[in-house]
Amino acid sequence: MSVTLPDLPYAQDALEPHISANTLSFHYGKHHQAYVDNLNKMIAGTPHDGASLEAIVTESAINSDMQGVFNNAAQIWNHTFYWHSMSANGGGKPTGKIAELIDRDFGSYDEFKSAFAAAGATQFGSGWAWLVLKGEKLEVRKTANADTPLTEIGVTPLLTMDVWEHAYYLDFQNKRPAYIETFLDKLVNWDFANQNLAAA
Incomplete structure (x- = not known):
């Protein structure tokens, strides 16, 4: 059986005006x-x-x-x-268990936000920013090209943000930091992160 393209979890216009x-x-x-x-x-x-x-x-x-x-x-x-990792009703501060762990492991949501934004902004060229659970602790990661924390033993991906140019160029042109800010403030799906945390 061949690999198939999975359905999007929302309509293609559901993330507008943030992602067209x-x-x-x-x-x-x-x-x-x-x-x-x-x-x-x-x-x-x-x-x-x-x-x-x-x-x-x-x-x-x-x-x-x-x-x-x-x-x-x-x-x-x-x-x-x-x-x-995105939702039409997403963005902003998390709730639930992920919120507790972010406060514990980063000091505050604002500290997490700064670390995650920096990971996305400083990934040279194409890649990804991640929030992962390593053992019992949350970490922010960045990976290049197709690399993924899925391949790391003892690491559970919780969220990701695509920073390949094709993820944002039509909407934000070369303004990657504006795309990152929009992802965090308007789109990030904390319910998905909580689901992945619960399943870890």
Whole structure:
């Protein structure tokens, strides 16, 4: 069974005016779809044909001969996680368990916000900013290109923000910091983070 493009968790115009339907039509409909198409071509007739996406990501991450497979599989996983990391009613300070842990591990929401924004702004070139649980403690991470904390033992991804230019360029042009601020103030889905925390 081939890997399929998962449905968006909302309509393509649901994040407007912050992320436009035009951006999602390209980002989801073209970029995300291309990773799915490329991966299916690469794994056709191999032992990975029919494996779960998570298994393909973790197994290809440790095999230097499978860099192309990893790049496409990890980007499918990262993008799917990113769509769920945003909500039409998102943004602002968290509530629930994630709020407690942010205060405990960063000192305050504002300190977390500064660290997360810095991770996104200082990721040179393409990549991702993450909030993860490592052991019992929250950490902010940044990864380049398709790299993902999914491959790290003992690390649970809770949220991600895409900082590849195609994530924001149609709406924000070269203003990555404005996109990051909008993500945190208007879009970030704390319910999703709490769900991932509860499942960790």
